[in-house]
Amino acid sequence: MKALVLWDFMFSTASVPSLNSIGPTSVDVVDEEEHLDFNNYYSNGDPRRCAERSILFKANRVLEARLDYITSRVNTFEAGLYKKQLFEVYKKLGHVAVLAQDWVKALSAYQEAYRLQPLEYWEDPGAYYGLGLVYIHFKEFKLAADSFSRLLYSFPNLDIIVEVKARLGVCYQNLGDYPRALKFYNQALSDSSETPFLSKTHIRFNIALSSENAGDLPKAEEEYKNILAEASPLYHFWEFTAHLPFKQQH
Numbered sequence: 001m002k003a004l005v006l007w008d009f010m011f012s013t014a015s016v017p018s019l020n021s022i023g024p025t026s027v028d029v030v031d032e033e034e035h036l037d038f039n040n041y042y043s044n045g046d047p048r049r050c051a052e053r054s055i056l057f058k059a060n061r062v063l064e065a066r067l068d069y070i071t072s073r074v075n076t077f078e079a080g081l082y083k084k085q086l087f088e089v090y091k092k093l094g095h096v097a098v099l100a101q102d103w104v105k106a107l108s109a110y111q112e113a114y115r116l117q118p119l120e121y122w123e124d125p126g127a128y129y130g131l132g133l134v135y136i137h138f139k140e141f142k143l144a145a146d147s148f149s150r151l152l153y154s155f156p157n158l159d160i161i162v163e164v165k166a167r168l169g170v171c172y173q174n175l176g177d178y179p180r181a182l183k184f185y186n187q188a189l190s191d192s193s194e195t196p197f198l199s200k201t202h203i204r205f206n207i208a209l210s211s212e213n214a215g216d217l218p219k220a221e222e223e224y225k226n227i228l229a230e231a232s233p234l235y236h237f238w239e240f241t242a243h244l245p246f247k248q249q250h
Contacts, residue, residue: 067089
């Protein structure tokens with residue numbers, strides 16, 4: 001019974017092959033995304049529905065060209081600058097790949113960025129967040145929980161922190177660590193902000209489900225009844241439960 005459940009794309013144009021192919025409108029949209037606004041671009045359904053998908057393809061081409069430029073001029077860089085330049089490009093390639101839902105490429109790019117500059121990698125909240133999304137996609141919930149936990153405790157005041165808590169709840173629920181799942185679900189529920197990742201009602205449903213799996217049946221029953229009482233019409237609740245097998249008590 002598992003409910004399975006960026007970014008800082010701003011880079012210097014110095015020495016970068018022409019950005020003109022992206023166009024001024026596209027550049028404006030990219031530059032406005034200063035941090036982690038993953039849900040503004042990402043659809044949990046068909047990735048082709050992503051409204052800015054063409055921008056992502058163009059951004060990927062620019063970054064690939066930048067990567068070729070750097071590697072072809074390795075001898076012209078000062079000591080340490082070569083790795084730093086490569087690190088920035090690989091990290092941003094990872095961000096773009098996540099937004100485009102190219103999960104294999106995203107993982108490869110993030111791993112290469114980490115290999116180049118492991119200390120600097122963990123200074124960027126987008127790197128934590130993007131890597132966590134990749135691990136969730138591949139159902140590596142322990143690794144995803146590690147990434148989101150680092151993000152939560154290193155950058156506790158981010159606008160998306162309620163989503164981070166909800167995703168941590170999902171990770172621990174899938175790991176069968178229901179006390180931790182409940183901890184983060186309750187934190188996300190009590191937060192006044194919302195996340196398109198999970199509605200407050202869906203979070204409450206996951207609290208009920210985690211309570212049931214943890215053996216706290218009175219708490220689970222109470223939560224289910226509260227959700228039913230507030231559901232209008234009731235079919236919204238059944239949308240959550242129709243595909244889930246429930247424990248039967250004997």
